[in-house]
Amino acid sequence: MPSGIARGLPAAGGIGLKPEHFREILDTQPELGFFEIHAENYMVAGGPFHHYLTRIRERHALSIHGVGLSIGGAEPLDEAHLDRLAALLERYQPESFSEHLAWSSHGGAFLNDLLPLPYHAATLDRVCAHIDRVQERLQRCMLLENPASYVEFAASTMTETEFIAEVVRRTGCGLLLDVNNVYVACVNHHRDPRAYIRALPLPAVGEIHLAGFACDVDAAGAPLLIDSHGAPVAQAVWELYEFALDRLGPMPTLIERDNDIPALPELLAEACRAQRMMRARVGAADEVCA
Amino acid sequence: MNGQSVFAGALLAPEAICPPGLRTWNGSDPGPRFAVYRNNVMVSLIDALADSHPVTRQLVGEEFFAAMARLFVLAQPPRSPVLALYGEGFADFIEAFPPAAGLPYLAEVARLEMLRVRAWHAADAAPMAQQELMRLLADTEGLPAARFLLHPALGLLRSRHAVVSLWAAHQTGDVAAALAQVAVEDAENALVLRVGLEVDIVRIADAAAIFIMNLQQGVAFGAAAGQALAVEPEFDLAATLGLLIRGGALCSASFSRSAA
Structure with a gap:
């Protein structure tokens, strides 16, 4: 089993790489900590996606973020998918690889969402076995992302943070702290997001995600936040991010945007804002971002 | 569980x-x-x-x-x-x-759009070096037996409907006006090529479609051209080859006798 947390990404702001921005990125070569891609989007044989990623990767640090491994799935891991992932990692040698505490495949169908699981001894064993297998196959430590969720399970016997802490302890994996997910899940389940962060194994954190959410209400009219990745980062999430930074120090921080993709400068500005918050905490002058 | x-x-x-x-x-x-x-x-x-x-x-x-x-x-x-x-x-x-x-043409348009996506993500392959290709095309003795390997992105759709015209009408500024000019009942053949980083869709004649389809299936050049000529005596071989060459679609040639 590999040891140590992948801390290869620079402690700076990054953004998700979107095909809409391929050319502009090559033309303008923006100052940026790193790019992140969804692994599955690049599991194609050739063409423009690989053309652009190859060129962008030459100039920037890269995080590969899987959304289809179904680590929380009741079924065995999809070895063919793991092989595709290994090939992609081999090709692009990313500084970091991460996946989700969630499931997305069942009975041969891929459901294309990050689905929740109950937290108890049996699911803990299964998730740990899956992460052990992933780390063994990929020959590297992965970061596990905390989920955004809308329901909880009567069968759960552990809190989410207890579950995550145990997974990290048993598998040696790192943690991708998605601050937006913390906020969304805590609002949805009426918990204190700061207490949630304090309860996580913070020394294992290797990256942070920030994103925007959408607002809805549940059957009783209580707020229900949807992890939409379709809006700018909310003020409450920026504040929670500062709370996390105070405990973690500077961290590779991704602005995640997958829907209603804005112009590149808008995303870069959010990444700069994250970077300013980091720099302010280490007392550095604010010279990088305008 | x-x-x-x-x-x-x-x-x-x-x-x-x-x-x-x-x-x-x-x-x-x-x-x-x-x-x-x-x-x-x-x-x-x-x-x-x-x-x-x-x-x-x-x-x-x-x-x-x-x-x-x-x-x-x-x-x-x-x-x-x-x-x-x-x-x-x-x-x-x-x-x-x-x-x-x-x-009735809707399914055909969907088929064409999927070919387009396939072409977009297909494996990369370098076209034959121009010198090598020109030498082969000039070799009237060897050429008929040559079997070409076409680019993995190349796609072909033989449709009972005006699938290329329908698709092209939607790439224009005034879709309604362009659509009004389309005779949807006209059968059309679509050739899908990835040229550089872009995917092109062009309409080709029946004979050209038969020729390219045969090449794609590994039929030797001479037999493929013969089949096309049998369908359309005025089959324009030079123009069809020009289309494939400009699209970087001829990737290699072999002379084995094992293929069909």
Whole structure:
């Protein structure tokens, strides 16, 4: 089993790489900590996606973020998918690889969402076995992302943070702290997001995600936040991010945007804002971002 | 475990049902919360089909497309986390979808759009070096036995409808005016090529389609040209070769006798 947390990404702001921005990125070569891609989007044989990623990767640090491994799935891991992932990692040698505490495949169908699981001894064993297998196959430590969720399970016997802490302890994996997910899940389940962060194994954190959410209400009219990745980062999430930074120090921080993709400068500005918050905490002058 | 089977089943059930065993902090009905997952699954997959089928979508409108795509998702959810080619099978589904029967060309357009996506993501392959190719084309003795390997992105669709004209009309500024000029009942052949980083769709004659299809299946150059000429005595071999060469579609040639 590999040891140590992948801390290869620079402690700076990054953004998700979107095909809409391929050319502009090559033309303008923006100052940026790193790019992140969804692994599955690049599991194609050739063409423009690989053309652009190859060129962008030459100039920037890269995080590969899987959304289809179904680590929380009741079924065995999809070895063919793991092989595709290994090939992609081999090709692009990313500084970091991460996946989700969630499931997305069942009975041969891929459901294309990050689905929740109950937290108890049996699911803990299964998730740990899956992460052990992933780390063994990929020959590297992965970061596990905390989920955004809308329901909880009567069968759960552990809190989410207890579950995550145990997974990290048993598998040696790192943690991708998605601050937006913390906020969304805590609002949805009426918990204190700061207490949630304090309860996580913070020394294992290797990256942070920030994103925007959408607002809805549940059957009783209580707020229900949807992890939409379709809006700018909310003020409450920026504040929670500062709370996390105070405990973690500077961290590779991704602005995640997958829907209603804005112009590149808008995303870069959010990444700069994250970077300013980091720099302010280490007392550095604010010279990088305008 | 059967918990996930029930959960997954409820996600893909046609009617809104909620799996048992869910809890909410305020004791509220978990139904609307579970519906967020149902909605995420369905909307994301409909969006994936809409992204890969922009012209099909425009031909029927957002509402019709979403309803049709939803039924396809329920019938044939993706089998792989790699969604780039999700939608293989959508054209066949449309062909057998009674509400679309009034638009017999719709399935063909969807088929063309999927070829376009395939071309976009197909493996890279270098075209034959120009010198080597010119030498081969000038070799009147050797050329007939040559079997060409075509670029993996190359696609061919022989349609009973004016599928290229329909597609092209949607690439113009005034779609309605362009569509009014299209005789949808005219049979057309579409050649799909990836040129550089762009995918091109061009209309080709029957004979050219037969020639290229034969080459793609590994038939020797002479036999492929012969079949094309048999269909259309005025088959323009030089123009067809020019199209393939400009599109970087001739990747290598071999002279083995083993292929068909």
